[in-house]
Amino acid sequence: MSQLKRNVIANFVGNFWIGLVSLAFVPLYIHLLGVEAYGLMGLFISLQALLSILDLGISTTLNREIARLSALADAARDMRNLVRTLELIYWGVGAGLGVALVALAPFLAHHWLRGEYLSPDALQRAVVLMGIAVGFQWPSSFYSGGLQGLQRQVLLNLVTAGAATVRAGGAALILWLVSPTIQAFFGWQIMASALQTVAAGWSLWRCLPEPDYRPTFQHRWVSSVWRFAAGMSGISILALTLTQLDKLVLSKALTLQAFGYYTLASTAAYSLYRLIGPVFSAFFPRFSRVVSDGDQASLVELYHRGCQLMSVLVLPTALILALFSREILILWTGNATLATETHLILTLLAVGTALNGLMNLPYALQLAYGWTQLAFITNLVAVAVLVPLLLWVTSVYGGVGAAAIWVVLNAGYVLITVQVMHRRLLRGEQRRWYVEDIGLPLAAAVVTAGLGRSLITTQSSRFSMLLGIAVVSLLTVAAAAIATPSIRRHMLRAYSQTNAARV
Numbered sequence: 212m213s214q215l216k217r218n219v220i221a222n223f224v225g226n227f228w229i230g231l232v233s234l235a236f237v238p239l240y241i242h243l244l245g246v247e248a249y250g251l252m253g254l255f256i257s258l259q260a261l262l263s264i265l266d267l268g269i270s271t272t273l274n275r276e277i278a279r280l281s282a283l284a285d286a287a288r289d290m291r292n293l294v295r296t297l298e299l300i301y302w303g304v305g306a307g308l309g310v311a312l313v314a315l316a317p318f319l320a321h322h323w324l325r326g327e328y329l330s331p332d333a334l335q336r337a338v339v340l341m342g343i344a345v346g347f348q349w350p351s352s353f354y355s356g357g358l359q360g361l362q363r364q365v366l367l368n369l370v371t372a373g374a375a376t377v378r379a380g381g382a383a384l385i386l387w388l389v390s391p392t393i394q395a396f397f398g399w400q401i402m403a404s405a406l407q408t409v410a411a412g413w414s415l416w417r418c419l420p421e422p423d424y425r426p427t428f429q430h431r432w433v434s435s436v437w438r439f440a441a442g443m444s445g446i447s448i449l450a451l452t453l454t455q456l457d458k459l460v461l462s463k464a465l466t467l468q469a470f471g472y473y474t475l476a477s478t479a480a481y482s483l484y485r486l487i488g489p490v491f492s493a494f495f496p497r498f499s500r501v502v503s504d505g506d507q508a509s510l511v512e513l514y515h516r517g518c519q520l521m522s523v524l525v526l527p528t529a530l531i532l533a534l535f536s537r538e539i540l541i542l543w544t545g546n547a548t549l550a551t552e553t554h555l556i557l558t559l560l561a562v563g564t565a566l567n568g569l570m571n572l573p574y575a576l577q578l579a580y581g582w583t584q585l586a587f588i589t590n591l592v593a594v595a596v597l598v599p600l601l602l603w604v605t606s607v608y609g610g611v612g613a614a615a616i617w618v619v620l621n622a623g624y625v626l627i628t629v630q631v632m633h634r635r636l637l638r639g640e641q642r643r644w645y646v647e648d649i650g651l652p653l654a655a656a657v658v659t660a661g662l663g664r665s666l667i668t669t670q671s672s673r674f675s676m677l678l679g680i681a682v683v684s685l686l687t688v689a690a691a692a693i694a695t696p697s698i699r700r701h702m703l704r705a706y707s708q709t710n711a712a713r714v
Contacts, residue, residue, distance in 0.1 A: 218364040219520075222489025225368025229375040230485035236383045237478060238544050243391045246471035246549075247328050250462075251393055253474025254324070255341050255400075257458040258312070259348065269297050270356030275578065277360025278496035279503055287420035294357055294419065295426035298412075301353040309346020313339050323463055329393065340397035348404035354411035359492050363418050370414055374407035457613035460605050472552045473610040479539070480532065480560035486524040487568040490517060491575055498579035511637055517572045518648035519697040526653050527687040529565030530660040531680065533558045538667060538676045559614035566621035569649060573632055580636060589628050593620055625649075647696050655694035659687040 241249050276293060280286040320335035329337075351374075358367040382399045389395060416422075458477070462470050494517040501510045532539065536557040540550035577585055597620055604612035633641035663683030667676055692698045 218362055218493040219489060221365040221368045222492050223486075225364075225372045226485040226489050228372045230482050232376050232379045234478070234482060234543070236379045237475070239383050240386070240396075241471075241475075241544065241546075241549075243386045244393060244396070245328060245468075246475075247467040248393045248396075248471075250467040250469075250471030250474050251324075251329070251334070251337055252396070253458065253470065253477065254462050255344075255397070256474075257462070258341065259345055269301055270353050271578065272356075273297055273353065274356040274360040274496060275499050275581075277357055278362070278499040281361060281500075288424055288426075291419050291421060291424055291426035292428075294415065296428050298350075298353065299428055301350055305346050305349030308349060309342050312342025312345055316342065324467060327466055327468060329467070333393070337393045337397055340394060340401060344397060344400040344404045347401060347408055349408075351404070351408040351411045354408070354415045357415040358411070358418065360496055361415075361418055362496055363414075364492060366414055366418070367411075370407065370410045374403060374410065377406060378403035457601060457605065457617065460602060461610060461613060464605060465609060469609070472549065473556060473613070475540075475544075475549065476553045476556035476560055476610070476614070479536075479543070479557050480564050483525060483529055483532070483561065483564045483568060486528060487521065487564075487571055490521050490524065491571045494572055495575040495578065498575055502579045511640060514572065514576060514637060514640070515643060515648055516697045518569075518644060519652070519695045521568060521572055522649055522652040523688065523691045523695050523698050525565050525568040526649075527656045527660065527684065527691045529561045529568075530656050531684050531687060532561035534660055534664045535667065535680050535683075536561070538680060542673060542677055542680075556610045556614045559611065559618055563614065563617035563621045566618070566625050570621070570624045570628065573629055573644075576636055577632060582636070585628065585632060585635075589624070589631075593623065651694040651696070652691035655690040656687050659683070659690040663687070 237249070240252065273294070277290060280290050280293070316335045316338035319338050321331045324334050355367055355371070358364065358370075378400065381403060382396050385395050385399045386392075458470075458473070461473055465473070494513070497513065498510070501513060537550050537554040540553055540557065541547060544550070574586060577583070597616055601613060601616045604616055608615070629644060630641060633639075633644070660683060663679070663686065667679040667683070692702065
């Protein structure tokens with residue numbers, strides 16, 4: 212089995228498990244703490260995402276540089292010095308973030324959040340614990356970037372999946388057996404975050420070559436990577452403004468209970484990233500290495516193979532989430548009221564997230580070439596146009612309006628940004644991307660899922676709904692796979708090899 216295939220499988224298994232344990236305990240959290248407290252959990256997730264702006268592009272830079280250096284001879288000491296240099300910077304930023312959040316706790320609790328059942332003092336204690344948890348969690352993404360660059364993604368997934376199990380399962384046990392309070396939940400997050408960071412850091416340093424060499428901080432590495440890191444930082448700031456501003460605005464505009472409904476829809480829709488992330492993580496360092504080798508023909512085929520794999524995984528799943536949003540929410544939470552309040556938001560967020568997922572490998576290709584300007588300029592224009600629109604729409608339409616803006620944003624990426632990119636990178640491959648990589652699997656999935664939609668209603672029993680959605684999902688994925696050239700060839704080749712082995 213090739214390293215790329217092994218990494219893709221490991222990423223899928225790890226992300227599937229993380230998504231499973233994360234989603235499985237949501238109904239229990241809501242049952243024990245209420246929707247309002249779950250909204251506070253959603254704020255914690257959004258804060259983590261927003262504060263990753265201060266990553267400054269360092270984790271992605273480490274990923275790219277480690278992948279590049281690993282292809283060179285006699286680069287072991289450079290790799291260790293690079294990690295130590297960026298590690299010290301990263302830990303300093305993480306400590307500052309934790310202190311800043313703790314200092315902001317009184318303001319957030321008394322002047323920003325609108326709790327109906329949780330008192331301002333309880334909210335303040337929860338935000339303080341959030342800040343400490345963020346400080347401990349922060350460096351783990353740095354170490355994850357290093358392990359991805361080394362293409363040690365099997366090990367990385369063992370660490371992250373284990374940490375997710377401890378984080379979600381331990382929190383459920385604490386709430387159930389010890390103290391059903393939001394403070395107890397965040398207290399456990401502190402311990403789980405510290406454990407994950409220690410495990411990820413130890414794993415990265417153990418995997419680096421020349422373990423007996425004592426690494427040092429070297430200014431030359433800061434000078435060497437700052438341009439790419441600065442570009443990544445600019446992209447991250449703008450991208451996170453676009454992806455997280457809706458939650459920041461809604462956390463102020465809505466009650467925590469209403470924000471909890473939006474958080475629930477976001478949790479379900481963003482589960483698509485459990486499919487998107489593994490493909491990006493496996494293909495990005497591979498792109499970087501092939502670009503470094505200068506093998507254009509191999510890069511073209513690798514690019515289309517990855518994009519078609521992304522489509523087959525993401526488009527059918529997103530369509531099922533969008534078309535069966537009410538039924539899925541009923542099956543997941545067992546609460547018809549939650550489903551009624553949330554299903555339209557889930558439909559829109561699922562569509563927008565699928566479009567965003569399709570852009571991940573074109574974006575990875577840009578990063579592999581070190582070309583950050585396109586993503587930066589695109590996001591800058593989007594911020595200038597859509598942020599004022601978002602502020603107005605959310606004030607009028609609430610969560611549904613914010614979700615609609617997410618669809619518009621990502622539709623613009625697919626329709627405009629890809630065309631601009633292919634004028635510079637992999638020229639002549641734009642039509643193939645739209646037709647083979649996206650169009651064929653999308654058409655097959657829409658027809659299959661659309662026909663299946665007429666067979667299932669909320670009046671059916673929960674078992675019938677579950678069985679019906681499962682069957683339609685399998686048929687939709689199968690139709691998309693058969694319609695996609697690269698996946699179809701792979702399936703036929705595997706079938707032929709199986710028959711040959713039997714003979």
